[in-house]
Amino acid sequence: MGYGLYLYGIFPLPGPQDLDLEGLDKQPVGAHTIDEFVFLYSEAQQERYLASRKNLLGHERVLEQAMEQGYRTLLPLQFGLIIENWNSVEQQLITPQGNALKQLFVKLDGKREVGVKVFWDQSAELETLMQEDEELRIKRDRHEGKPLSMDQVVQIGQAIEQAVTTRKESIIKVFQTNLNALAVEVAENDVLTDTMIYNAAYLIPWDAEAEFGEQVEQLDLQFEGRLKIRYNNFTAPYNFAQVKDRE
Incomplete structure (x- = not known):
């Protein structure tokens, strides 16, 4: 069995x-049944898989291809999970968490995860903010070219930061108002870059994706030239059903 089963x-x-299907290291993917659960696996060719882009995409591709073939109710496992044998799965996962897994199957039946990431140009937003907020602009310009005390620097900086935060929150509110009502459940995640201002996943009815996607397009038009929106309409439901290995 080599290094075990992935x-x-x-x-x-x-x-x-x-x-x-072809899994990591080009290994064939098999299905193994334990009680009421069917596991997708392949033989591990490494003792530990690094979270490289190639490996992460390979893991995700197996799940998405299975879903594309009609097997939509899925609990994705965390990347890099290798077991020695099926007895360990039964003892560490099925026995202690079997009922919770079944409840997740019920929750996910007929539903899918989609994701929205929103990006902005902070410099452009700040410049627009100054054009629109006369009071803030005057406060900034009043001290331009003059030596400032630390308190003045902090005050001006805090005022600008608060205005930028308010601007950001107003954009996020538009997305929440237009998209959250279409979802069964919403997961708001950490932003991943300095230019990303919103990162959310939505659990929606499987057949409601067209309506959801159309709403995202409308938001894209509404903020055209101002924001970049990345919409992922097909992914394994990690945000709503991730099952982690027990230590």
């Missing part, structure tokens, strides 16, 4: 049938 995700019975 696990990708869990499906309810009957689970994927006759899938012809």
Whole structure:
């Protein structure tokens, strides 16, 4: 068995049938049933898989291809999970968490995860802010070219920072107002870069994606030239059903 078995995700019975998928290290993907749970796995060729872009995409691709073939109810497992044998899965996961897994299957039945990431140009937003906020602009310009005390620097900086934060929150509110009502559940995640201002995942009915995608397009038009929106309309439901290995 080499380094053991690499696990990708869990499906309810009957689970994927006759899938012809290639996993990490170009290993064939198989399905193994334990009680009411079907695990997608391949033989691990490494003792530990680094979280490289290639490996992460390979892990995700296996799950997405299974979903594309109609096996939509899925609990994705965290990247890099390797087990020695199936007995360890039964003892460490199925026995203590079996009922919780079944509840997640019910929750995810007929639903999918989509994601929205929103980016802005902070310099452009700050310049627009100064054009629109006369009081703030006057406060800044009044001290231009003059030596400032530390208190003055802090005060002006805090005023600008607060105005930028308010501006950012007003944009986020528009996305929340237009998208949250279309979702069964929403997960707001940390922003990943300095230019990203919003990062959210939505659990929506599977057949409601067209309506949701249309709403995202409307927001894109509303903020055209001001924001960049990245919309992922097809992904494994990590934000709503991630099952982590037990220590």
